[in-house]
Amino acid sequence: MATKIFVNLPVKDLNKSMDFFGKLGYTFNPQYTNEQAACMIVSEDIYYMLLTEPFFKGFIKKEIADATKTTEVINCLSTDSRQEVDDIIGKATAGGATPYPEAKDYGFMYSHGFEDLDGHLWEYVFMDPNAAPPHEG
Known part of the structure; x- marks a missing residue:
């Protein structure tokens, strides 16, 4: 059985x-x-x-962190191309997100992200396996 991941994020307006995200x-x-949750x-x-x-x-005993003031996690997802990274960031900012951080090009990896409507950080990356540095060791 493959492991599945369910990340739970609090949102102000579902x-x-x-x-x-649609x-x-x-x-x-x-x-x-x-009306309380969306998968x-x-x-x-x-x-x-x-x-x-x-x-x-x-589900918790602690207070909910205000993601606009603190950061506990960066949600990082991979894409199939640099263009897909740019397309997602473009759609996100058009929908009200704030770009965060600036786009970064490491040669073998390209990344860019945004802060969503609730302040959660999202990063999208494209990693080119043909441009990755050789593994040492």
Whole structure:
């Protein structure tokens, strides 16, 4: 059995978040989506559970971090091309996201990211296996 990952993210406005990520091309599994949560499909094995803050709070004892002020994680996803990285960042900023950080070209890897509507950081990368530095050791 392949391991699947479900990343849980608190969101202030579930409908706005679903609309935002829908414009980036993501779809949602209606079986696990209701007024408190939405199951965003990233791939066959990766899902993001967008949870309203009150619903998210029910799973934790700590306070919910204000992602606009602190960073605990950067959600990093790979793409198939540099153009796909740029396309996603373009759609995200058109939908209200803030570019973060600036695009970086390392030769073998190209990355760019954004801060979403709730302040969560997302980075998209394209790694060219033909340009990767040789492995030493």
